[in-house]
Amino acid sequence: MSVLMITGTGTEVGKTVTTAAVAAVAVAAGRSVAVLKPAQTGVRPDERGDADEVARLAGAVTTQELARYPEPLAPATAARRAGMPPVRPHEVAEAAAKLAVEHDLVLVEGAGGLLVRFDDEGGTLADAARLLAAPMLVVASAGLGTLNTSELTSRELRRRGLDLAGVVIGSWPDPADLASRCNLVDLPVVAEAPLLGALPAGAGAYAPADFRAGAPTWLAPRLGGAWDAAAFTSAFAP
Ligand SMILES: Nc1ncnc2c1ncn2[C@@H]1O[C@H](COP(=O)(O)OP(=O)(O)OP(=O)(O)O)[C@@H](O)[C@H]1O
Ligand SMILES: C[C@H](N)[C@H](N)CCCCCC(=O)O
Numbered sequence: 001m002s003v004l005m006i007t008g009t010g011t012e013v014g015k016t017v018t019t020a021a022v023a024a025v026a027v028a029a030g031r032s033v034a035v036l037k038p039a040q041t042g043v044r045p046d047e048r049g050d051a052d053e054v055a056r057l058a059g060a061v062t063t064q065e066l067a068r069y070p071e072p073l074a075p076a077t078a079a080r081r082a083g084m085p086p087v088r089p090h091e092v093a094e095a096a097a098k099l100a101v102e103h104d105l106v107l108v109e110g111a112g113g114l115l116v117r118f119d120d121e122g123g124t125l126a127d128a129a130r131l132l133a134a135p136m137l138v139v140a141s142a143g144l145g146t147l148n149t150s151e152l153t154s155r156e157l158r159r160r161g162l163d164l165a166g167v168v169i170g171s172w173p174d175p176a177d178l179a180s181r182c183n184l185v186d187l188p189v190v191a192e193a194p195l196l197g198a199l200p201a202g203a204g205a206y207a208p209a210d211f212r213a214g215a216p217t218w219l220a221p222r223l224g225g226a227w228d229a230a231a232f233t234s235a236f237a238p
């Protein structure tokens, strides 16, 4: 089973665009991909959710949501206020495992950061990852402040015995400021995990063809091994 959980150091750091980039690379390699967004908040029934956005950018992927809540809040809060049932970690794990039967890769995008609650009992994406023994990718912001939130996230993953596959910078600024450039060196040290890529700021607004063409250069091949940070940054600051 190949399930990868996408979490982040917070909300709006680029989890959806990173999920789309991973999906685009996998689809281009001929792999079947499913994207699971367990709890989508802040989106009306007729609006596009994160999983829909991944499909728009990445191409032919299966998408699934387990619940959608109208208010832009943490899933547990949004569910409680809507009077709707919450999504439980075991439901996330079961849905991902089911998708994994018929897909080569299942990507599960959390809501906000690692410890954002899905239910009032404190269930999180980390609990679902534990049930599946699935590795997690942490999406981090580029600039000042990311060292602290990345290290906190990494430490909590380790404390729970989870596998941190690596860190991806969800939005790389152009021009890159001093802190962002220094973070290319410091992030993998504080996270104790490889830096597996960076997406250019605004990638979510690229035309799908441009997004798919760029994705392989933004991520380390197959999200393993080395990512060429020097080549990436020189493309943005020649
Ligand atoms: N299609 C798009 N056009 C313009 N900006 C976009 C687009 N998609 C994403 N963005 C912007 O890129 C940034 C990262 O967005 P993204 O949705 O990937 O974050 P996220 O970590 O998935 O957030 P969430 O916790 O809400 O799931 C945000 O500031 C967002 O507004
Ligand atoms: C609505 C938003 N875009 C996300 N989907 C939910 C983010 C919840 C963050 C909660 C928190 O950490 O304070």
Ligand SMILES: [Mg+2]
Pocket (backbone or CB within 6 Å): 015, 016, 017, 050, 109
């Ligand atoms: Mg998202």
